[in-house]
Amino acid sequence: MKTPRHRSLFLFGWAILAALASFYTDPDAHGLSTLLGGLAIVQGVWAVAAAHWGRKALTDYPEADQRSLFAKAAESPSGAGLALIALAIVFVGLLMVFAPRAHAGTLPAGFATYGPVLKAEQRRYWPGHPDPAALAALIEQESCVSLKSPRCWNPSARLKSAREEGAGMGQITRGYRADRSIRFDALAELSSRYGTELSGWSWDNVYRRPDLQLRAVVLMSRDAAMAFRGAPEWLEFGDAGYNGGVAGVQKERRACKLTKGCDPGKWFGNVELHCLKSRQPIYGGRSACDINREHPRNVFLVRRDKYVGAMS
Structure with a gap:
C-alpha cells in the first residue's frame, strides 16, 4: 500500500482546517x-x-x-x-x-424568466451599478422562502396578514389599521415619486406587471444607495435602507459615530451593531431590527455570489 505523498497530506490537512475555520466563523445559523x-x-x-x-x-x-x-x-x-x-x-x-x-442548477427557476428583465431594467435605470448581482440577491431575499418555493422569483408572490400585504418580487407593501383603513401604501408613494417610470402601476395590476415590479426595485435600490454614496459600503447601507428606510439608517450611522471604535462608513461589524429599530417580535418571533439586520447580510454574504456571472 502506497503512503500518501506529503503534498497530498498537506493539501488535505489545510483544506480541513480551512473548512473548520470557515464553519467556526460563519455568520449564519447552522453554517x-x-x-x-x-x-x-x-x-x-x-x-x-x-x-x-x-x-x-x-x-x-x-x-x-x-x-x-x-x-x-x-x-x-x-x-x-x-x-x-x-x-x-x-x-x-x-x-x-x-x-x-x-x-x-443553483439559480432559482424563476430567474431564467425574470433575471433578464431585471438586468434590462438595471441597465436602463442604473447603468453604473457596481454590483448588479446584489439586485438579484435582493429579489431572492424578498420573495424566496427557499429556492424551490413557488413564490421564489414569482411576480405573483404575495405575503398577506391582518396588518400588511407584500406584493410581488420586491414585496411592495401596504399596511392596514385595525379598521382595515390604509396605514401606509408604498406602491402609491412609488407611483407618485416615479410617475413617468411607473406610469399605470396600481394595486389592480401589481401582480401582472413583473416589469414594473423589477423596475421599482431598481429605482428604490438606486435612490436608497445614493444617499450613502460617500461611504465605502454604500450599497450595503442602501440595502438596509431599502428594507427599513434611509432615515433610520442615517440615525444609526450617527449612533455609530458617537461610539468609540465604530466606523460610520462601514455596515458590517459597525453600523449594523447599532440598531435603533423596534425589537418587539412581529413576524415569526423576529423583530423589525432582526429583519433589517438579516437583509444586507443575506443579500451580500449569502445570496449574491450565485448571481455574479448571470448578472454581469
Missing part, C-alpha cells in the same frame, strides 16, 4: 455560508471531472491515444510543447461548456 461555499467547490470539481471525461470520450480511438501521441511528441521539444498546448485548448474548451452548467 449556511460555509455549506454554500462548499457546494460551489463541489460544483467546480464536477465541472472539471465532466470536462476530463468529455475529453477522453472525444479522443477514444487509437489514432488519438494520448500516451502514444505524447511519447511521439516528446521526441522533440517543439512537439512536446505543441502537444501540451493542444491538450490545454481542448480541456479549457470543454471546461467552458460544463462550468456554467455546474452553477446553473
Whole structure:
C-alpha cells in the first residue's frame, strides 16, 4: 500500500482546517455560508471531472491515444510543447461548456424568466451599478422562502396578514389599521415619486406587471444607495435602507459615530451593531431590527455570489 505523498497530506490537512475555520466563523445559523461555499467547490470539481471525461470520450480511438501521441511528441521539444498546448485548448474548451452548467442548477427557476428583465431594467435605470448581482440577491431575499418555493422569483408572490400585504418580487407593501383603513401604501408613494417610470402601476395590476415590479426595485435600490454614496459600503447601507428606510439608517450611522471604535462608513461589524429599530417580535418571533439586520447580510454574504456571472 502506497503512503500518501506529503503534498497530498498537506493539501488535505489545510483544506480541513480551512473548512473548520470557515464553519467556526460563519455568520449564519447552522453554517449556511460555509455549506454554500462548499457546494460551489463541489460544483467546480464536477465541472472539471465532466470536462476530463468529455475529453477522453472525444479522443477514444487509437489514432488519438494520448500516451502514444505524447511519447511521439516528446521526441522533440517543439512537439512536446505543441502537444501540451493542444491538450490545454481542448480541456479549457470543454471546461467552458460544463462550468456554467455546474452553477446553473443553483439559480432559482424563476430567474431564467425574470433575471433578464431585471438586468434590462438595471441597465436602463442604473447603468453604473457596481454590483448588479446584489439586485438579484435582493429579489431572492424578498420573495424566496427557499429556492424551490413557488413564490421564489414569482411576480405573483404575495405575503398577506391582518396588518400588511407584500406584493410581488420586491414585496411592495401596504399596511392596514385595525379598521382595515390604509396605514401606509408604498406602491402609491412609488407611483407618485416615479410617475413617468411607473406610469399605470396600481394595486389592480401589481401582480401582472413583473416589469414594473423589477423596475421599482431598481429605482428604490438606486435612490436608497445614493444617499450613502460617500461611504465605502454604500450599497450595503442602501440595502438596509431599502428594507427599513434611509432615515433610520442615517440615525444609526450617527449612533455609530458617537461610539468609540465604530466606523460610520462601514455596515458590517459597525453600523449594523447599532440598531435603533423596534425589537418587539412581529413576524415569526423576529423583530423589525432582526429583519433589517438579516437583509444586507443575506443579500451580500449569502445570496449574491450565485448571481455574479448571470448578472454581469
